[in-house]
Amino acid sequence: MKNSDFVLIVDDNPTNLSVLSQALKSAGFTVRVAEDGETALEMVQNKLPALILLDVQMPGIDGFETCKKLKANPSTQSIPIIFMTALADTENKVKGLSLGAVDYIPKPFEQAEVIARVRMHLQLKQLTDNLEHKVIERTTALQQAQIQLVQQEKLSMLGQLVAGVAHEMNNPISCIISNIHPAQDYIADLTYILQLCQQSYAQLPSALQDAIAQTDLEFILEDLPKLLNSMQVSTERIKDISVSLRNFARTDTSAKVKFNVHEGLDDTLLILRHRLKSVGQRPDIQVVKKYASLPKVECYPGQLNQVFMNILANAIDALEDVWQQGRRINDSLTINICTEMSDDENMTIRIADNGAGMSEEVRQRIFDCLFTTKAVGKGTGLGLAIAHQIIVEKHGGAIYVHSTPNQGTEFAIVLPV
Numbered sequence: 001m002k003n004s005d006f007v008l009i010v011d012d013n014p015t016n017l018s019v020l021s022q023a024l025k026s027a028g029f030t031v032r033v034a035e036d037g038e039t040a041l042e043m044v045q046n047k048l049p050a051l052i053l054l055d056v057q058m059p060g061i062d063g064f065e066t067c068k069k070l071k072a073n074p075s076t077q078s079i080p081i082i083f084m085t086a087l088a089d090t091e092n093k094v095k096g097l098s099l100g101a102v103d104y105i106p107k108p109f110e111q112a113e114v115i116a117r118v119r120m121h122l123q124l125k126q127l128t129d130n131l132e133h134k135v136i137e138r139t140t141a142l143q144q145a146q147i148q149l150v151q152q153e154k155l156s157m158l159g160q161l162v163a164g165v166a167h168e169m170n171n172p173i174s175c176i177i178s179n180i181h182p183a184q185d186y187i188a189d190l191t192y193i194l195q196l197c198q199q200s201y202a203q204l205p206s207a208l209q210d211a212i213a214q215t216d217l218e219f220i221l222e223d224l225p226k227l228l229n230s231m232q233v234s235t236e237r238i239k240d241i242s243v244s245l246r247n248f249a250r251t252d253t254s255a256k257v258k259f260n261v262h263e264g265l266d267d268t269l270l271i272l273r274h275r276l277k278s279v280g281q282r283p284d285i286q287v288v289k290k291y292a293s294l295p296k297v298e299c300y301p302g303q304l305n306q307v308f309m310n311i312l313a314n315a316i317d318a319l320e321d322v323w324q325q326g327r328r329i330n331d332s333l334t335i336n337i338c339t340e341m342s343d344d345e346n347m348t349i350r351i352a353d354n355g356a357g358m359s360e361e362v363r364q365r366i367f368d369c370l371f372t373t374k375a376v377g378k379g380t381g382l383g384l385a386i387a388h389q390i391i392v393e394k395h396g397g398a399i400y401v402h403s404t405p406n407q408g409t410e411f412a413i414v415l416p417v
Helices: 014-026 037-046 063-072 090-098 111-199 206-214 217-248 261-271 301-324 360-365 383-394
Strands: 006-010 030-034 051-055 081-085 103-106 257-259 285-290 297-299 333-341 346-353 398-404 408-416
Touching: 006 014, 006 037, 014 030, 014 111, 030 037, 037 051, 037 063, 051 063, 051 111, 063 081, 063 090, 081 090, 081 111, 090 103, 103 111, 111 206, 111 217, 217 261, 257 261, 257 301, 261 301, 261 333, 261 346, 297 301, 297 408, 301 333, 301 346, 301 383, 301 408, 360 398, 383 398, 383 408
Parallel strands: 006 030, 006 051, 051 081, 081 103, 285 333
Antiparallel strands: 257 297, 333 346, 346 408, 398 408
16 A cells, blocks of 8 residues: 555544645645544555644544554554644653654644645655665665675686686596506406416416415406406596586686586586485485476576576485484485476476475575575575576576475476577
8 A cells, every 4th residue: 555645634623624624735735634533544544645634632542542553553654643732741742752753733723834844744754765765776786786796706616616626637537547448458468368377377387376376366357357347437437527517617608508408407416416325324315307308598507507506405405304303204305307398488497305395484585685594504595596596687587486384395497498
């Protein structure tokens, strides 16, 4: 309900009402009148006045009680109230001002004085409203700039750190991978020579026969190629992780580029894989992927990966909390990732967990800057605020959260193709 442009006069004296109404109307104000406090309260509920001239002494609810009720109501507490009274003693003035009135007009009143005071307080109210609006705008802009700075700093620091780690890993990994194949060839040659020695065991020097006898040579010849194969698989795995790290924290260009969101999701899951594994009695967190056939999307890949990281890490946190608190909502801890084309122009990525869910109050504030439900030191309240800004402002998309207590939470990310 917004403030209207009329002045409400409340007085039980018809003569006062008539004189004040005519004076204010002649000065260009729209006026409405009420003869008692109860009527005034009913009128205000239907339409908010810009200002109220309120008589103190009235039958039924007097002016002080009427003012108290108006100031106790959030929708009417900001309306300027000017008391009109013949009680000019200091005690009554202090009482009225302490209840929230902005001014006093003594009776009998001068019409010019009433008009001047009404006009002044309406101007003050307008200036206050404009100032509050500007403060809200500046505060919102400051929060958005703060989030953007934090996001850019996090991306920059993360990119430098991950790129450095990936680079340092790359050289020794490449060395190992390039040397495994020659090592396999050398071992194959040595194996052949040792097998020939075994065939001529009786002709070998006694010292060599003793060494063979003390060593399970057949097992070594059989197991050594398996060891090398395991080492090769492990190095390939480390190489994949290194590539995923570089892809995850890739430096965004000034323009959007084509990107496969499935690769971004998989790279993020690979980095979080250690958190998905069982810890103590807590079982593995299962990830169920249902990927549809999607075109590449024009985006900033590093920023999009950061969104995936924040949401997936929060899902893991939620499932860990469920397990630690002993609230076994389901037999397994599960994260479901589903992608689809919601229409010809938009794709949707859904990330859902079967954790404890959240209340409606928390859901309404989940994207607010600095809002967090995590313990001190575990959350900054910026992750989802940054995710919202990246999706909505940077990519022109939308992000929604659906949650049911004791059933889980789903984030739906909509991106224009």
